[in-house]
Amino acid sequence: MAQYAYDETGAVFNYFLLTLLAFVLLPSTYSWAFGGRKAATKDVCRCDLCAKKRRRIAAMKKREQPILSTKFILLSFGWMLFAFVAYKAATTAVDEQATLWNPYRILGLEDNASLEAINKARKALILKWHPDKARDEAAKILATETTVEIYKAVKALTDEESKRNWDEWGHPDGKQSFQLGLALPGWLVREGNSYKVLFVYTAMFMILLPALVARWWSKAKKLNKDKIMNPTMAKFYRELNANLTVKPLMELICKADEFYTTITLDKADSAAQDKLVEQVIVTMERTTASRWTKKSTPKDAQTAMQQKVYLLLVSHLLRITPKSPKLAEEQRIVAETCATLVGGLLQIAISRQWLSTALTVVDLGQMITQALYPHQSPLLQLPNVKLEDIRHFKHKKHQVTTIRDLIDLDEKEQDAILSKFLDKEQKDLALHVAHQYPLLRITKAKFKMLGEDAIIPNAIVTLIIKLELGTKSEMEIDKKNGTSINANADDEDDEEPKNNWWDTTKEAVPLAHSPYFPAEKTPVWWVYFGDISQNRLITVAKVNDLVTEKTVRLQFQAPPRPGQWEFQVLVKSDAHLACDALASLKLTVSPPEAAPLQEEDDDISDPEEDTIAGQMNAMRKPGGAPGPAAGKRGAAESNSDSEDENDHAGRSGGVNGVDNYEDSDSSDEDE
Incomplete structure (x- = not known):
């Protein structure tokens, strides 16, 4: 019979506690000390708005994370416990005599x-x-x-x-019973301490742990993985359609339930809110073709809340800061919340394969990040450039409408334009921000089928796209060639290098220049593959670590008929306006006969003839006649094929989105 020997001195148990505490304390301390710090951006904007934003964010983080926080107190207590256990382990000797005679x-x-x-x-x-x-x-x-x-x-x-x-x-007495040593102190199993140990176990595993799980679940069941409330997503799912433009999307996003917990309706704010409405009306009449049409006295509280959120969102897009500190803080909350809710709208648009709606949602995200009202000039992303200065960019020789157009000019032409309304320091600052503007290039776009040279109908196809942030000289070469895609690119570039967690040489993604957005913004790039003519989104990819270049792979199901099919790849940033990239691609689908037949393995013996597998094998052989079982199978296959065709006609998406190409006119099959 086995006997159990406990650690009477507690020496071995001390080492176990030290290991357990180290596993918890080391990563927690590293996260507390360095987790909130980001790599410093190389080119920090020196404009007044960005400096003011950095000071505000630093002060807010300092308020939210005081030195004597709960995490700091727990870590301090943990390290004191670690030091005490380490001292006990160093001063307690292992009683080897008691265990080995x-x-x-x-x-x-x-x-x-x-x-x-x-x-x-x-x-x-x-x-x-x-x-x-x-x-x-x-x-x-x-x-x-x-x-x-x-x-x-x-x-x-x-x-x-x-x-x-x-x-x-x-042992002098011969074979002894099996003895098992446990790294548990002897006092833990003594009869007098059984009630105390049972009380601790009960408190931890039957009270504390269920309470923590219940608290986590009460919060998690209300939110999805993107931290958006489920009632909000349900509301978006009901009201989002394929024909919504930017302004209806703005009204829809203001209906989110998140605002009911962060924005308040207070009669004391009515005067400040009315003044903000007046500012919005004047600014819209002066800078946009739109007009403020909301009623000043909503009928119910729900409409009043939506109208207030809409007012704060529009004032943010018009770059109007409320004079009331409370309204200014609520405006920042609305801007940050709307940027998060854009992701929920985008999920629904992608799931329904609405290409134009997905593009419009990303456009709304760009406007929120840069604080620009719809149809305003992308040149307003530059510091010290105002709406009345846009006329200076229009010239008979050069029509500068985007930052990319400004970068394409030589230094003398840039200086001639900017010197009309900016002094030397302001001009240098504007050019400094302009040269940080991402010049996106699609340098590779290639269809590939695993293990095959030809792409056959309904096959799983991989689209390999390589994105690069180019330079001015590379953009000039692309303009001369008419495209940035290198048709002679080697397949060696298909493999993306692995990023190991211990690799500290990886360059951090620079923050977007967004002085009016209340939080720091890291650019995210959305890669769409679809058919613009039919407003069909086939598949999409999200890239959040583009520094210099990135290879993206998209999988989709090939069209059901042979021929040439025309598609488009669109790449959009959620943080910058007018830096999109577009490439048209032609997919050649070969007849099924183009794929080589797979040879059968002769080493595998044929199945018995009286089994279903044997009858199926007999059908494959030349002159093989199907038996009764094979006939039933053939009928079953016929019904199955019919059901598959009906299901195929009714579905709107297959692998990663789309397999319904019946309405496309780009196929050459009829020819």
């Missing part, structure tokens, strides 16, 4: 010592530990116990049977 060690001899050495050691130890030499009762008891151990050890090594048992089983 060794007669040679008792006599102070090496293993396999001679009989002469054993007798000599016995005489010396008996003389030393004789009970008559003890001065007090305690010393006499110790001497008696030691003398007993000495005689026991001598007998184990001199008695023939005991010596044989020791050599064979490691």
Whole structure:
């Protein structure tokens, strides 16, 4: 029978506690010390708005994360506990005598010592530990116990049977019961402490742990993975359609339930809100073709909330900061929340394969990030450039409508335009931000089918796209060639290098220049593959780590008929306006006969003829006649094919989105 030996001294249990604490404390401390810090951006904008934004964000983080936070207190307590356990482990010796009895060690001899050495050691130890030499009762008891151990050890090594048992089983009495050591302190299993241990276990696993799980679940069940409330997503799903433009999308996004917990309706804010409405009306009449049409006195609280959120969103897009501190803070909350809700709208548009709606949603995200009202000039992304300055960019020789057009000009032409309304310092700052503007290029777009040279109908196709942030000289070459796609690109570029977590040389993604957006913004690129003429989105990819170049792979199902099919690849940023990239691609689908037939393996024996597999094999052979079972199978296959065709006609998407190409006019099959 097995016996269990516990760690009476607690030495081994201390090492177990140290390991457990280290696993928790080391990553938690690293996360607390360095987790919130991002790599410094190389080119930090020096404009007043960006400097003010950085100071505000730093102050907000300092308020949200004080030095004496709950996490800091827990980490401090954890490290104090770690130091205490380390001290106990260093000062507590392991009691090897209690776990391993060794007669040679008792006599102070090496293993396999001679009989002469054993007798000599016995005489010396008996003389030393004789009970008559003890001065007090305690010393006499110790001497008696030691003398007993000495005689026991001598007998184990001199008695023939005991010596044989020791050599064979490691014990003078022969084979012993199996003993298992547990790294648990002895006090943990003592009978007197059983109720205390049971109370601790009950409190941890039956009260604390269920309470934490219930608290987590009460929050998680209300939100999806993108931190958007489920009622909001349901509302978006019902009201989003394929024909919504930017302004209806703005009204839809203001109906989100998130605002009911962050924005308040207070009568004391009515005066400040009315002044903001007046500012919005004047600014819209001066800078846009739109007009403010919302009523000043909503009928119900729900409409009032939606109208207030819409007012704050429009004022943000018009770059109007409310004079009321409360409204200014709520405006920042609305801007950040709307940027998050754009992701929910985009999910629904992608799931329904609406290409134009998905593009419009990303456009709305760009406007929120850059604080630009619909149809305003992308040149307003530059610092110190105002709406009345846009007229200076229009010239008979050059029509500059985007930042990319400005970068294409030489230095003299740039200086001639900007010097009309900016001083030297402002002009240098505007050009500094302009040269940070991403010049996106699609340098590779290739269709590929795994293991095959030809693409056949309904096959799974991989579209390999390579994105690069180019330079001015590369953009000039692309303009001369009419495209940035390199048709002679090698397949060696198809493999994307792996990014290991321990690799510290990876360059951080620079932040977008967004002085009016209340939070730091890292650009995200959306790669769409679809058919613009039919407003069909086939598949999409999200790229959030584009620094210099990135290879993206998109999988989709090939069209059901042979011929040439024309598609488009569109790449859009959610943080910058007018830096999109578009490429038209032609997919050649070959007849099914173009794919080589797979050879059968002759090493595999044929199945028995009386089985279904045997009858199926007989049907494949030339002249093979189907039996009764094969006939039933053929009928079943016919019904299955019919059902598949009906299902195919009714579905709007196959692998990664689309397999319904019946309405496309770009196929050459009819020819």
